[in-house]
Amino acid sequence: MIREDQQHNYDIFRECFSTVLIERITRHEAHGKSKRKRDRRAAKPGPEDTPARGHGETPTENLGSPEELADFVDFTAEQTFEYLPEELKTVQHYEWAKDAEMQARYQPPLTSADIAELMPSLDPAIEESLAAYGIVDGTSTSASASSNRISNRRNPQGLVQVLAPVLSAFITTVSTPPPPPISTKQAAQEAGCEICGRNWVNLTYHHLIPRFVHDKVVKRGWHREEDLQNVAWLCGACHRFVHRFAGHEELARHYYTVELLMEEESIVKWADWVGRLRWKGR
Numbered sequence: 001m002i003r004e005d006q007q008h009n010y011d012i013f014r015e016c017f018s019t020v021l022i023e024r025i026t027r028h029e030a031h032g033k034s035k036r037k038r039d040r041r042a043a044k045p046g047p048e049d050t051p052a053r054g055h056g057e058t059p060t061e062n063l064g065s066p067e068e069l070a071d072f073v074d075f076t077a078e079q080t081f082e083y084l085p086e087e088l089k090t091v092q093h094y095e096w097a098k099d100a101e102m103q104a105r106y107q108p109p110l111t112s113a114d115i116a117e118l119m120p121s122l123d124p125a126i127e128e129s130l131a132a133y134g135i136v137d138g139t140s141t142s143a144s145a146s147s148n149r150i151s152n153r154r155n156p157q158g159l160v161q162v163l164a165p166v167l168s169a170f171i172t173t174v175s176t177p178p179p180p181p182i183s184t185k186q187a188a189q190e191a192g193c194e195i196c197g198r199n200w201v202n203l204t205y206h207h208l209i210p211r212f213v214h215d216k217v218v219k220r221g222w223h224r225e226e227d228l229q230n231v232a233w234l235c236g237a238c239h240r241f242v243h244r245f246a247g248h249e250e251l252a253r254h255y256y257t258v259e260l261l262m263e264e265e266s267i268v269k270w271a272d273w274v275g276r277l278r279w280k281g282r
Helices: 004-044 068-083 088-091 093-098 098-103 112-118 124-132 157-175 186-191 211-219 234-247 248-254 263-272
Strands: 202-208 230-233
Touching: 004 068, 004 088, 004 157, 004 248, 068 124, 068 157, 088 157, 088 202, 093 098, 093 157, 112 157, 124 157, 124 211, 202 234, 234 263
Parallel strands: none
Antiparallel strands: 202 230
């Protein structure tokens, strides 16, 4: 079971995991088709023996149900995530940026030997699940001689080869700073109000953590000081509505991103209504 404080990193890990698995599955299927075509040509040479793909055939038609694949990815990703080093399950960019030792331990790109050392006790059932999909060779042996010094349970070579690009992509993602908020009014104006989407009305910036409570939120540990200047560009109507919706402290504690604001039904309904207001000539 993924803990609540691990959910964000698990979602990133699952996306990285699925990307590598899908690439390997489709590559395996393409290789199989090429081999079958070569075998047919060798057995019965001639253009009539290598028919073109039928109109209804697609490159992914033999890959199985997308729903089944999604279930498989969910299951194996959650199994694998459990064996990540604990600090990677919750690490955020600001923690990574301040910890030089962590950066040295997990510097991407990681190799198969790195995975064997970082995840020495991987459940063999994970490798068996991947082998069933043809993602790894179920008959392969250990990752490296160094893994014997770490654990008596050796990691299959195929599994750590799969996990090396997964973990590399995962670490790269969690260690990358989030994109800065729209910093100029011109860019914000082109994008439109971040609540109602209108770009034909004047916008002003709204401190997502109101300035009146900056000292309080830092003192009480609700937010880091570096997050205090995060803003959203809003039209005047939406800006006023947000401040009517909740007070400064409540905004700071519970509605400090546009995404959190938009989870509220009343704000969604407001945005839908005000977004349809267009002035004459528009």
